[in-house]
Amino acid sequence: MTDALPPVSVWGYRPPRVHQVLTLRNCGRLLAIWSGLWIACATCPNSAAEPNPQGDACRMIATWDQQSMWCLQMGYANRKQAPDAEKLKAILESVVDEHAKSGVDRLVHCVFALPEGVVPAGMKSFYRRGWKGDLGGNDHSHIHVMEEGGHDTIQVILDRSRQQGMQFLAGLRMNDRHGNAGESQFGRAHPDWLIKDPKFPALDYRQAGVRQAVLDVAREMLERYDVDGIELDWMRHCHVFNPSEAEQSAPILTAFVADMRKLLDEAARKRGRDRLLLGVRVAQTADECRVLGYDVRAWAQQGIVDYMCPSDFFYNDCNVETEKFVAMTRGTRCKVYPSIHAKIAHDHFHAVPSLANYRATAKNFFAYGADGVSVYNYHYHWRADMGPEEDWPGVMQYLAEVRDAATVARGNRHYLYYPLWLPGKCPTGPQFNKTNTITLKPDQPNGAVTFRMAEDLADPTWDTRLEFKLMGKSESVSPNIEGGTLRVRLNGHDIKADQLTSTLVAAGRPESAGRRLPAYQLYRLPLDAKIARWGDNVLELTWTDLPRNADEAGWLAQEFEVFVTGKE
Numbered sequence: 001m002t003d004a005l006p007p008v009s010v011w012g013y014r015p016p017r018v019h020q021v022l023t024l025r026n027c028g029r030l031l032a033i034w035s036g037l038w039i040a041c042a043t044c045p046n047s048a049a050e051p052n053p054q055g056d057a058c059r060m061i062a063t064w065d066q067q068s069m070w071c072l073q074m075g076y077a078n079r080k081q082a083p084d085a086e087k088l089k090a091i092l093e094s095v096v097d098e099h100a101k102s103g104v105d106r107l108v109h110c111v112f113a114l115p116e117g118v119v120p121a122g123m124k125s126f127y128r129r130g131w132k133g134d135l136g137g138n139d140h141s142h143i144h145v146m147e148e149g150g151h152d153t154i155q156v157i158l159d160r161s162r163q164q165g166m167q168f169l170a171g172l173r174m175n176d177r178h179g180n181a182g183e184s185q186f187g188r189a190h191p192d193w194l195i196k197d198p199k200f201p202a203l204d205y206r207q208a209g210v211r212q213a214v215l216d217v218a219r220e221m222l223e224r225y226d227v228d229g230i231e232l233d234w235m236r237h238c239h240v241f242n243p244s245e246a247e248q249s250a251p252i253l254t255a256f257v258a259d260m261r262k263l264l265d266e267a268a269r270k271r272g273r274d275r276l277l278l279g280v281r282v283a284q285t286a287d288e289c290r291v292l293g294y295d296v297r298a299w300a301q302q303g304i305v306d307y308m309c310p311s312d313f314f315y316n317d318c319n320v321e322t323e324k325f326v327a328m329t330r331g332t333r334c335k336v337y338p339s340i341h342a343k344i345a346h347d348h349f350h351a352v353p354s355l356a357n358y359r360a361t362a363k364n365f366f367a368y369g370a371d372g373v374s375v376y377n378y379h380y381h382w383r384a385d386m387g388p389e390e391d392w393p394g395v396m397q398y399l400a401e402v403r404d405a406a407t408v409a410r411g412n413r414h415y416l417y418y419p420l421w422l423p424g425k426c427p428t429g430p431q432f433n434k435t436n437t438i439t440l441k442p443d444q445p446n447g448a449v450t451f452r453m454a455e456d457l458a459d460p461t462w463d464t465r466l467e468f469k470l471m472g473k474s475e476s477v478s479p480n481i482e483g484g485t486l487r488v489r490l491n492g493h494d495i496k497a498d499q500l501t502s503t504l505v506a507a508g509r510p511e512s513a514g515r516r517l518p519a520y521q522l523y524r525l526p527l528d529a530k531i532a533r534w535g536d537n538v539l540e541l542t543w544t545d546l547p548r549n550a551d552e553a554g555w556l557a558q559e560f561e562v563f564v565t566g567k568e
Helices: 024-034 070-077 085-101 143-148 153-163 187-189 207-223 247-271 286-292 296-301 322-329 355-367 376-381 394-401 405-410
Strands: 060-064 108-111 167-173 229-233 277-283 308-312 339-341 372-378 412-418 438-439 445-454 460-472 485-490 501-505 520-526 535-544 555-564
Touching: 060 187, 060 376, 070 376, 070 535, 085 143, 085 153, 085 394, 108 153, 143 153, 153 167, 153 247, 167 207, 167 277, 167 501, 207 229, 229 247, 247 277, 247 286, 247 296, 277 296, 286 322, 296 308, 296 322, 308 322, 308 339, 308 372, 339 355, 355 394, 355 405, 376 394, 394 405, 405 412, 405 485, 412 445, 438 535, 445 555, 460 535, 485 520, 535 555
Parallel strands: 060 108, 060 372, 108 167, 167 229, 229 277, 277 308, 339 372
Antiparallel strands: 412 555, 438 445, 438 555, 445 535, 460 520, 460 555, 485 535, 501 520
């Protein structure tokens, strides 16, 4: 019942802060390495040893964009002296090592981003964009020095993953919209392949040429690298069809994913392996998948995909509908790994989740049938504008704490139900804002939110409380309503006045601590089995006895949180 973690060291490129901890898990990995992981695959010139079988034992998947896994670490190391190829290679290998020590079973690194030209050097099937923003990352990483010294970035990561007993998969970003697709080299060459909607500057998967371009890249990747599979990242950036045509176009996407499966099966036969993995990163609700044209049920039921990672675009969410994805995959080989993210919510700059936040999210995942957890772009923890760089690699150990249900249940949990996206900002569509807010106005004096927590409220070893903030929707409005009364109901139970406490936070919250807030009332409510329950809870708020001159803008209740703390 503690948040304390064993200290870990930064070795190889920064002076160690503390002693490295050798765990039984690491000993097991070392024994596995010495027992024969270096078995060469004769059919692939760049092959590394096939890793230990993961299968049902896979509990943690770490997925990275083309530079996020290692770019900052290399930048830190290279501030005081010019880098050389061998030093950079050692840094990259140490980054992979930290994943293994943190319980990661399956490492995914982006090797391609359509239409941006993000591919390794020497690819023939797709053009390569210049260094900046490509697999070379930002210029300060100096990764090009390593590659010019004769080291292939992807091969280094693959080989080191195998040495550490992890699987390595190539990640494909299916429709990157960090720039306008029409301004890319690929988009300019094929303007008729663009989605005809100015809100979604992307490529249209209804076009056979678009789909074939991705398949060609995947085929060359499989010929060049002895990867354990491919992960299709549909969350970068979600829209692959014109929104008005997406649902009816789902069979096109299903046929494309099936074609990708055929490429993997062909590569597996050539290598003498039973199967290569096909994973998909998709939107975190069934409704979002449906409107985007992702028929994930068909992908699973037809035996096409081996795992799926339901995921928000950017933020950590305790309300993921894990059970719906589990139901869609029931009776198949497909596993479900919902995603945690290293960011809290839209506009919450300079704030990253805590270990207790991750435990809460993962506890809900496991309780509703998840096979494990995936993590996406975890680097915000050591990015200077959010988490201090000294937190690398210590915060990697958080992953070891959330990879299985038993470990999660032993630590404190902190559930966050924040507005994930401001109105109209959600990348999957404006109807999916996941606001988690209640607005109270004279003509709308009541509202409700639903929050999920897989907690046994009858367990006497834990203290549990609910907190939320109430403020004026206009900063000129006081968070108090003189003459009005706030009525609170939880799961149909009226909360008595002596059960609920409130504190005025007159200073509000500065941007440096998260989303900036004006003055607010902080409400606290102890939870027990009489009023709260395992699973989905419904909180209702009602203003009664509103004065006639109450502000028409109204009041906003938001940032609902549940703290589960072990008793001493």
